Amino acid sequence: MSRPSEAPQLTPQFCFNQTALRDFLRLSRSTIDDSITQNLNALLTPAVKGFDPSSTSVRQIQPSVSSRSIPSQQCDAFMKRVLFPSWATRSDVLDYCSGVATSPDPDDPDSVLRQVEDSKARERVVDERLDPYSGRYFPREARTGSLARLMRNERAVEKIIRSRTWSLIGERCDLSSDTAEEAFDKWRKQQAMS
Template sequence: MPPASKRPIDPQSCQTFKDSVLFPSWQARSDVLNYCGSVATSPDPSDPENVLREVESATARERTIDARLDPYGSRYIPREARTEALAGLVRTERMVEDIVRGRTWSLVCERCSGGENKWQDALDDWRRRKDVQEKMGMVEAVR
């Protein structure tokens, strides 16, 4: 008999786990990352360094530098805006999430004997089923 960590799990239990725990948590994380992404792509009028960046940028454009005397003087490294930093962080989190979901899905498929080939397809199928169930619930509520 294989060890407990390698034994297949009952298909109904697997489906219940995926539908009530795994996919809802993935959806919640996707919602948070989408929200953060939308915040990161919108302008930040309250960024205290915004004026400072504009002044530095204008100063850098006006600067005349003799490259023979200061070869690094023409380099201008602008400050990163808070929204740009947040966008980079969100991109990194999306990559990490993709790796974690891929590994999780491979373990779920291994223990649950089969399933869809990709976690993206399985999550999309769950979203469609959830939408249909919600629409059916609305129809029942109207009656």
């Protein structure tokens, strides 16, 4: 069985290092969600029924539903020990970095440069009849703004990945009618109580 993703040390520097942040999310998603079919197949024990020599006499295009179905006990164990802890780790990282993105950033190395550029842009005299493009000014974005945009994108990606993973699990496991988020929230509440 796969292991859940390990949580990185959450610091503002980790969040502002967008390469490290993206690498963590990519690696966590690839080991659990992107390889969900392999993870689910690993839960099956194909030799339990024994080998049936007649099974090779006819080519079977689609495996039978019963051979693809995973016992609910194994599905539950996988979701509680691997899937949901990985989702929780990613959610914690996204929540923390979203908080960093909405907080003031006194350590921003480009803040002085942005202030200088803004003051120069305000003082500039522009004659748009001579150059219609000279009035354009594109201020530099603060790193908190860039991080906030990245967090919005990553949350959207996370929602899509979880939905896809949950639908694949639903094909192989006997799930309740909960959505991925509902099941994850129930698991989180159970973890908080214990």
